[in-house]
Amino acid sequence: MDLVKVGVVGCGTVGSGVVEILLKNGDLIEKRTGKKIELSLVADRNVEKVKKLDVPENIIVDDGFKVVDSDVDVVVELIGGVTVAKEIVLKSLKNGKHVVSANKALFASYGKELFEEAKRNGVSIRFEASVGGGIPVIKALNEGLVANRIEKILGIINGTANFILTKMTENLLPFKAALQIAKDRGYAEADPSFDINGIDAAHKIAILSSIACGRWITVDDVYVKGIRDITPFDIEFANEFGYRIKLLAVAKFENGTIEVRVHPAFLPKSHILSSVDGVFNACLIEGDFVGPTLYYGMGAGKEPTASAVVADIADIASSRGSSVPAQLLYQESQIFIKNPEDFVSSFYLRFTAVDKPGVLSKISGILAKYGISIKMAFQKNVGFNGGVPVVMTTHDASFKTVRRAVEEIDNLDVILNPTFLCMIEE
Amino acid sequence: MDLVKVGVVGCGTVGSGVVEILLKNGDLIEKRTGKKIELSLVADRNVEKVKKLDVPENIIVDDGFKVVDSDVDVVVELIGGVTVAKEIVLKSLKNGKHVVSANKALFASYGKELFEEAKRNGVSIRFEASVGGGIPVIKALNEGLVANRIEKILGIINGTANFILTKMTENLLPFKAALQIAKDRGYAEADPSFDINGIDAAHKIAILSSIACGRWITVDDVYVKGIRDITPFDIEFANEFGYRIKLLAVAKFENGTIEVRVHPAFLPKSHILSSVDGVFNACLIEGDFVGPTLYYGMGAGKEPTASAVVADIADIASSRGSSVPAQLLYQESQIFIKNPEDFVSSFYLRFTAVDKPGVLSKISGILAKYGISIKMAFQKNVGFNGGVPVVMTTHDASFKTVRRAVEEIDNLDVILNPTFLCMIEE
Numbered sequence: 001m002d003l004v005k006v007g008v009v010g011c012g013t014v015g016s017g018v019v020e021i022l023l024k025n026g027d028l029i030e031k032r033t034g035k036k037i038e039l040s041l042v043a044d045r046n047v048e049k050v051k052k053l054d055v056p057e058n059i060i061v062d063d064g065f066k067v068v069d070s071d072v073d074v075v076v077e078l079i080g081g082v083t084v085a086k087e088i089v090l091k092s093l094k095n096g097k098h099v100v101s102a103n104k105a106l107f108a109s110y111g112k113e114l115f116e117e118a119k120r121n122g123v124s125i126r127f128e129a130s131v132g133g134g135i136p137v138i139k140a141l142n143e144g145l146v147a148n149r150i151e152k153i154l155g156i157i158n159g160t161a162n163f164i165l166t167k168m169t170e171n172l173l174p175f176k177a178a179l180q181i182a183k184d185r186g187y188a189e190a191d192p193s194f195d196i197n198g199i200d201a202a203h204k205i206a207i208l209s210s211i212a213c214g215r216w217i218t219v220d221d222v223y224v225k226g227i228r229d230i231t232p233f234d235i236e237f238a239n240e241f242g243y244r245i246k247l248l249a250v251a252k253f254e255n256g257t258i259e260v261r262v263h264p265a266f267l268p269k270s271h272i273l274s275s276v277d278g279v280f281n282a283c284l285i286e287g288d289f290v291g292p293t294l295y296y297g298m299g300a301g302k303e304p305t306a307s308a309v310v311a312d313i314a315d316i317a318s319s320r321g322s323s324v325p326a327q328l329l330y331q332e333s334q335i336f337i338k339n340p341e342d343f344v345s346s347f348y349l350r351f352t353a354v355d356k357p358g359v360l361s362k363i364s365g366i367l368a369k370y371g372i373s374i375k376m377a378f379q380k381n382v383g384f385n386g387g388v389p390v391v392m393t394t395h396d397a398s399f400k401t402v403r404r405a406v407e408e409i410d411n412l413d414v415i416l417n418p419t420f421l422c423m424i425e426e
Numbered sequence: 427m428d429l430v431k432v433g434v435v436g437c438g439t440v441g442s443g444v445v446e447i448l449l450k451n452g453d454l455i456e457k458r459t460g461k462k463i464e465l466s467l468v469a470d471r472n473v474e475k476v477k478k479l480d481v482p483e484n485i486i487v488d489d490g491f492k493v494v495d496s497d498v499d500v501v502v503e504l505i506g507g508v509t510v511a512k513e514i515v516l517k518s519l520k521n522g523k524h525v526v527s528a529n530k531a532l533f534a535s536y537g538k539e540l541f542e543e544a545k546r547n548g549v550s551i552r553f554e555a556s557v558g559g560g561i562p563v564i565k566a567l568n569e570g571l572v573a574n575r576i577e578k579i580l581g582i583i584n585g586t587a588n589f590i591l592t593k594m595t596e597n598l599l600p601f602k603a604a605l606q607i608a609k610d611r612g613y614a615e616a617d618p619s620f621d622i623n624g625i626d627a628a629h630k631i632a633i634l635s636s637i638a639c640g641r642w643i644t645v646d647d648v649y650v651k652g653i654r655d656i657t658p659f660d661i662e663f664a665n666e667f668g669y670r671i672k673l674l675a676v677a678k679f680e681n682g683t684i685e686v687r688v689h690p691a692f693l694p695k696s697h698i699l700s701s702v703d704g705v706f707n708a709c710l711i712e713g714d715f716v717g718p719t720l721y722y723g724m725g726a727g728k729e730p731t732a733s734a735v736v737a738d739i740a741d742i743a744s745s746r747g748s749s750v751p752a753q754l755l756y757q758e759s760q761i762f763i764k765n766p767e768d769f770v771s772s773f774y775l776r777f778t779a780v781d782k783p784g785v786l787s788k789i790s791g792i793l794a795k796y797g798i799s800i801k802m803a804f805q806k807n808v809g810f811n812g813g814v815p816v817v818m819t820t821h822d823a824s825f826k827t828v829r830r831a832v833e834e835i836d837n838l839d840v841i842l843n844p845t846f847l848c849m850i851e852e
Contacts, residue, residue: 029572135719144737290734291560291729294722303716
């Protein structure tokens, strides 16, 4: 029976969940893996907080670097951020420790550097909890679908944004009111900007894309738009015409090109992702042999995230994935990241116009000039931001063309506010 | 660079898919795993068929035992059945070969024996493709959720039955007409009894339950009922009252007891499994820390199933799970398999009665005598098998009590046919 010594750095929400699992299910995990996983050190600046978790006093330290320099086999980095966390991870790897982390920002920014360091030292670095909370989606992509060329990933991978959009849909609430509910329930942080602006989802899709295509995609490669501009009017329109609005993370791989984006999107109600509501996450991954597969579960929270962290520890203990995944090192050089201007999609456009005759003709005239074909136009006689809403959906057009046409339309006297545009994912 | 030599025994549908993947995506798999997977031998009685797959003639043999006795590292058993297949697998293990197989019947009947043989010889035996086709659900359960005590598994894991029920629901077709469509489309075999009687799903839930609880559950431990008795009337009633009827595989773990069953069930439309239609499969797995997680995809077919087989080969090549999963050997002795008589559920009951006054009173009188509380009763004035249908749903009751009450009711003069009963999974 091998003994695997684990040191946890950062005993906040997820860290305390890891401690709880190892205390409660440690025996079961030992039976399943054949290895004894020992909680050897727990570091947190707040030592008193850790004591309350039934952690023996003699294994609590107040400084993460004490774990890095100890005799543990695995360092679990759960302090977050990309400064001290990066130092902790790099130094652990240099000290020959395996590393487990839930830090999506760290991998989406410095993944290449960290994985090269791990390889140099012949140790493993694992990050299941960085995407999709407790859902073993990285394992699925990395191992379960290894036989497949990945063609598409569609994800609802930010629980906060999904909760807000679900509330807006269920109760036709304005964005701000739904955000307040999310805050009240503890689903949104005091500063929720990373979640509602799409940055968190961009980190996650960068990580999934990297695994899928064998080259590091960073968060800077991802086109990002948040959910602030969505109104109940848009939600209602979408609903009437058979759609849901979701914050979607998308990666499409075709002919050596990757298209990576995070933005609100219209999704047909019949699409399996449309029924993913509240704080749940889901990832649809399509491979050339397996076809579409979906992974669904709690995308955040103490216990689900800790479940993924402990699975990584168990994998290291079982010597599964004992080295860095080869595909993250082969650095496929032939891959090109598509410019957002070249995205092709059908679009939803919501104009705010003065209530005068001729408005529809002016708008549609400009769209025609740019060769944008209208699928449906709809003008509603309700007050909307001081004017009336005019809504159109288009057939496929390039993002570049649509943006230019909208820019010209927004300069018209009859248009009162910047136009809201949203891709439709059929 | 290590070389891993693979021999495929049985080159039918799935076997030819495995060959195709290794030929098409072999380079990619090598980059991802860092190992070269070589197709070294292919055995099939029909040598000519194999030649057409671009397999070099010198690696084709006509006898599976030639693969077993060759120098390959991994034997892939894809001939099916439990006689020759069992010999092939056992002899391969004895010869020190790792084994990959998609043979659910084999594992659900002889899993214990095969795993003990693998352990004796220090080799690996993997079976991802035996459940859920291309969906990496066994990997999820075995590795991704290793930190969790598994509380519940709910699966739609037979594509043929799910296709038939979907067709019956969409077009209100009788069972036989929907079965014919399934046959015409190649989704049902000439003899479809294993699929429609629930045996195939029972094999699969036996395998999943075994992994979840650390003790071999065989197909004989599973309560099984098929879908033959479902009528369009039941489907329509379910729909009106907010349900779908699905062939559900269920495993519930509580206080050292397992309840394992396969049967048609009423499922609320809002349940995520209700939207799993056609030949798709899905498994909902709940753990004590991770909460509910779902895995969805193509549950059968050449390419998805081959994707799972190749993932197992790649795992062996990468030495992930290089030995038998420990949990399938620890043989938890404290686990008790619940007698179907003790299942507790709410029920849907459809009686066929003569069209006379007093029928409802007689039926409900007997239910009352047995202490079964009626949630809803509904008598429809339409012809049904020579009488009129009387439908009831109950509150929670034990299967034993409901069966006895129904037996007594079926002996009434006013009842024309055996009563159809179906559990409601809320």
